[in-house]
Amino acid sequence: MIRILFADQSYIVRKGFTSLLEHFNEVETVVTVANKEECSEKIQALAPHLVLINTSFFTNTELNAFKAKLSDTTHILYLFNSVLPDESPANQLSIFESKASLIDKIHQVIQKINTAKDNSESEELSPREKLILKNVALGHTNKEIGEILFISSHTVISHRKNITRKLGIKTVSGLTVYAILNNLIQMEDIS
């Protein structure tokens, strides 16, 4: 089941798109946000698979900051308040588009998400993630972990995001408790 976040200032557009999106059986929830504050507030709790966003909602810098908060697997569709040229990419929608064409584009992205989900459905930690977690629990910083495992600290951060998503544990001390409970480290290792 797919969770969608829809960001648009217009009440009417939000209502319209929500009703369109709810036609899809695969869609679990559609959360709409009308402003930036609401958006940053909802984004973490929802962890959406798909984000639909009006191009006038954020400035470019804000959009990049927003994207950094999303998980790597989140798809984004852009909604324009203007008519699109004929050969615009599949991730661009327009409020003037016909119902059939909108449904077609949304359907495509939902299928992509579902295929990707089937491949990575397992919520178990991968061996690599366990290794990262172990080092986090031992109190190493991202940079140190990167040096130990010969990967960039950016990769470490992306692993940590996935670990937190899978376990539902955000803080280092919470992760440490998890690591001890699951014998990744011993109580004596931390002191």
Place this chain on the structure above:
Amino acid sequence: MVDVVHEDIQLLAVIQRLNIPLGFKEKTVKEICEQHEVDLLFFLQLCNSYHDKEYLPADQFHEFPVEWIIKYLRNAHRCYIDYRIPAIERQIVMLENDNQDNGQNMELLLNFFREYIREFSGHIDREEKDVFPYILSLDKSLQQQDVLQEYVDHFDDYSIDKYLEDHNLIEEKLFDLKNILLKYLPPPVDDCKYNNLLFDLFRLESDLMDHADLEEKVLFPRVRNMENEMKHLQNRS
């Protein structure tokens, strides 16, 4: 008034934090509020925002004196520190004693929770000792349209945004604790106690969210406005 509590038992917390005692008899909300000198509109807004998570009319709250909001928040702090948190801690200690096989796990959890309590108390301490007095002093100066000496002495270079930098992280540990209990701890001997602990944690978390919302979406934006007014005032004098 009794219908309010029948409708949503969680609102009892609001009633208690406004120092309204039980024993409502057949009195209406208005009568009870008048009797205990609580502003009716303030009461209604608090109840509504507590009852419906989506509802928080910041504009309406701006009509009320900041002292009211701070008094309410302080009473809520008292309730967390004196009662809710110790109750949860006791439950974990009890589970630790019951589950000797799992003793080590429970001890781990208890340490985790104590760490949380330390952070949480520190957070509340800072609000009680710095933030709230700062806001009250700011408010007093503005009301008298004069930069009061006590404000200059204590808070001249203070600002709410300085404090806000570390305001957010406090809920994360509670969130983790819930997941560790639900997902990763070996099943306990006494389900009843264990479930009770979980209920308490969820309730505390939801309560704290409301509390933080009231601070972050109502009180602090308002303080920012007050700070701007203060700057004008200082420039003028």
